[in-house]
Amino acid sequence: MTDGRWPEEELEAYVLNQLDEEARTAFEQALTDHPDLTARADGFRRALAAVGGSEETAPPARLRSQLIDTALAGREPGRPASAEGGSASATAVYREVVDDTLRLIDDLEPGEMAATTIYRIPVVEMISHIGGTEAYLADRLGLVPYPGDIGDHVAVRDDGADLARPSDVVARWRETASIVGDRVAALGAEDLTSPVSFHGFPLTVSDVLIGRGFELWTHAEDICRATGRPLRPPSGPTLRTMADGAMTLLQMLLSLDGRHQGRSLRITLTGQGGGSWHWTIGADPEPPVDPAAPAEATLVDDVSNFCRLIAARVEPELRASQLMGDRSVLQTVLELAPSQADFGTGPVADRPDHPR
Amino acid sequence: MDDQEPSWDEMTVARMAAGDAAALGEAYDQLGSLVFGLARRVVRDPSLAEEVTQEVFSELWQKPARYDSARGPLRAFLATVTHRRAVDCVRRNDAARRRDLSWYRGQSQSDRREVEDTVESTMVAADVRRAIDDLPDEQRQSIMLAYFGGYTHRELAELFGIPEGTAKTRIRLGLAKLGVALEAKGLTR
Numbered sequence: 001m002t003d004g005r006w007p008e009e010e011l012e013a014y015v016l017n018q019l020d021e022e023a024r025t026a027f028e029q030a031l032t033d034h035p036d037l038t039a040r041a042d043g044f045r046r047a048l049a050a051v052g053g054s055e056e057t058a059p060p061a062r063l064r065s066q067l068i069d070t071a072l073a074g075r076e077p078g079r080p081a082s083a084e085g086g087s088a089s090a091t092a093v094y095r096e097v098v099d100d101t102l103r104l105i106d107d108l109e110p111g112e113m114a115a116t117t118i119y120r121i122p123v124v125e126m127i128s129h130i131g132g133t134e135a136y137l138a139d140r141l142g143l144v145p146y147p148g149d150i151g152d153h154v155a156v157r158d159d160g161a162d163l164a165r166p167s168d169v170v171a172r173w174r175e176t177a178s179i180v181g182d183r184v185a186a187l188g189a190e191d192l193t194s195p196v197s198f199h200g201f202p203l204t205v206s207d208v209l210i211g212r213g214f215e216l217w218t219h220a221e222d223i224c225r226a227t228g229r230p231l232r233p234p235s236g237p238t239l240r241t242m243a244d245g246a247m248t249l250l251q252m253l254l255s256l257d258g259r260h261q262g263r264s265l266r267i268t269l270t271g272q273g274g275g276s277w278h279w280t281i282g283a284d285p286e287p288p289v290d291p292a293a294p295a296e297a298t299l300v301d302d303v304s305n306f307c308r309l310i311a312a313r314v315e316p317e318l319r320a321s322q323l324m325g326d327r328s329v330l331q332t333v334l335e336l337a338p339s340q341a342d343f344g345t346g347p348v349a350d351r352p353d354h355p356r
Numbered sequence: 357m358d359d360q361e362p363s364w365d366e367m368t369v370a371r372m373a374a375g376d377a378a379a380l381g382e383a384y385d386q387l388g389s390l391v392f393g394l395a396r397r398v399v400r401d402p403s404l405a406e407e408v409t410q411e412v413f414s415e416l417w418q419k420p421a422r423y424d425s426a427r428g429p430l431r432a433f434l435a436t437v438t439h440r441r442a443v444d445c446v447r448r449n450d451a452a453r454r455r456d457l458s459w460y461r462g463q464s465q466s467d468r469r470e471v472e473d474t475v476e477s478t479m480v481a482a483d484v485r486r487a488i489d490d491l492p493d494e495q496r497q498s499i500m501l502a503y504f505g506g507y508t509h510r511e512l513a514e515l516f517g518i519p520e521g522t523a524k525t526r527i528r529l530g531l532a533k534l535g536v537a538l539e540a541k542g543l544t545r
Contacts (some may be wrong), residue, residue, distance in 0.1 A: 009530075011510070012528050013509060013524075013528045015446075015531070016502045016503060016527070017439055017440040017443045018502070018508045018509065030430060039426070042427045042428050042432075043535045043544070044435050044531050044535055045432050045435070045545035046429070046432045046535070046538075046545075047534045047535040047538045047539070048435065048439070048503060049431055049432035049435035049530075049544070050538045051488065051499075051503060051538075052390070052393075052397070052438070052439060052503070053390050053393075053394070053431065053435065053484075055388050055390075055396070055397040055516070057392055058392070059389065059392035059405075059406065059409060060387050060402075061378055063392070063409065064381070064384060064385075064388070066410070067384065067410045067413050067414070068380060068384065068411055068413075070414055071380060071410075071413055071414040072380075072417070073412060074418050075375070075418055075489040076375075077375055077377035078375040080373060080374055080375050081372070081373045081375070081417075081418065081419065081420050108515075115538075127461060154439075193473070201530060210508070226405065228394075236421075253435070266374070268370070268373050268374040270366075270369060270370050270373045270420065270421055271421055271424055272422075272423075274421045274426065275371065275376065275438050290432075294410075298374065300370040300371075300374055302425075308415055316512060322370070328395075328497040
């Protein structure tokens with residue numbers, strides 16, 4: 001909480017809507033660090049909804065059309081809802097995810113370092129991989145030369161650090177993240193658009209930071225899964241920026257794939273950080289698309305889920321009711337989306353034990 | 357990936373996000389009575405309750421991403437939004453609230469009980485009513501006045517002549533008991 005009080009003290013005032021706007025916003029921010037408290041708040045809200053629900057009263061019949069007309073005047077039918085809260089800058093994405101991941105790692109018990117993550121990789125090795133990639137990022141940003149062959153960065157075990165001492169692995173990553181973080185904090189707008197070669201791809205610094213944030217969040221969730229912690233998506237603005245980046249890559253992949261040139265596709269992602277993307281596949285330059293125009297294929301999914309699909313952490317099988325229109329286009333989207341997880345991992349991507 | 361079929365809540369909100377106006381009508385048909393009834397109970401004025409109802413559904417249409425199915429059913433989400441809007445509406449009418457408070461202080465104990473009964477009088481769901489009735493008096497009174505009357509902890513403390521911390525504790529304990537009782541009856545889904 002902004003006033004330093006343990007948020008639990010405000011829980012009842014929050015669920016009873018006694019807090020003013022500022023205090024409510026601060027409380028909701030604090031809730032993101034307290035999943036148990038969030039669960040309690042949700043439980044109280046459900047109980048109060050049951051109490052409130054016992055007051056059900058049919059509204060006047062005229063209210064229905066009046067209400068719908070008013071709502072539709074604010075957003076026309078067919079027009080997707082715009083994203084709320086906007087998007088985060090590349091530097092904000094990077095810093096938020098690094099900070100969250102450091103908090104997660106600080107919270108790990110020594111015994112949890114041996115828990116196995118994706119592809120049976122122990123948590124400590126996953127942290128080592130995170131540190132190795134951070135060191136490569138530091139190299140690419142011109143901060144600290146990378147201490148070895150980047151092709152081995154996945155297997156870099158913290159440059160010889162003894163894996164029996166997880167604290168060393170964590171400390172090494174923390175140190176590199178701090179160096180990169182300081183540099184990132186000082187980046188200006190011009191710096192963010194500077195070209196940088198990352199795993200052989202010609203990108204901008206901004207692209208790299210967003211991609212790094214995405215990767216780091218994915219690995220943080222790998223650790224959460226391995227240690228039985230609840231999955232926590234980043235903030236809405238950060239998710240929105242990640243989703244925007246993923247859509248840009250998806251547009252490129254669909255265009256290169258070539259099977260559905262000229263077909264119109266809409267992807268609507270719901271939840272905090274969601275939004276709607278509507279484009280014509282393969283069109284170059286991209287013609288303006290009326291957001292309210294119907295698309296030949298539409299996919300609707302939760303934004304966190306879709307980002308996990310992009311990261312190849314969920315099966316590419318969406319529920320039938322979330323896919324509308326041309327199934328062949330949508331099937332290709334589901335095939336290609338997870339292949340984005342290979343971007344940025346270069347020559348090690350085909351390793352069977354590679355943590356993408 | 358979760359292979360369960362999406363709930364009606366998820367699909368309706370996803371359709372609204374994609375711009376399907378029919379989904380708004382369906383949401384209103386399903387949950388309009390909840391929103392209007394709760395708003396009317398809190399603001400005690402049908403025309404203000406209509407305004408609140410309109411605001412709640414307009415907000416749902418404009419900002420469907422605010423609903424997160426992982427945190428509970430759409431019903432609970434809309435009840436929360438409705439309650440917040442209604443309480444804001446009541447607090448804007450501060451003079452009326454001050455009159456209420458002043459009147460309440462001047463009444464005898466039996467009269468006070470009458471006010472609380474009035475607050476609870478329209479409880480129609482028997483199971484919910486029973487869960488509320490099972491709460492100790494001071495917890496029930498505090499929750500009903502806070503929820504339907506929009507009273508803050510401080511105002512409740514003044515009203516009952518108790519420390520603010522005691523008012524908080526009564527609500528905390530009462531909400532916890534109420535949650536357990538309603539959960540056991542399957543009334544919080």
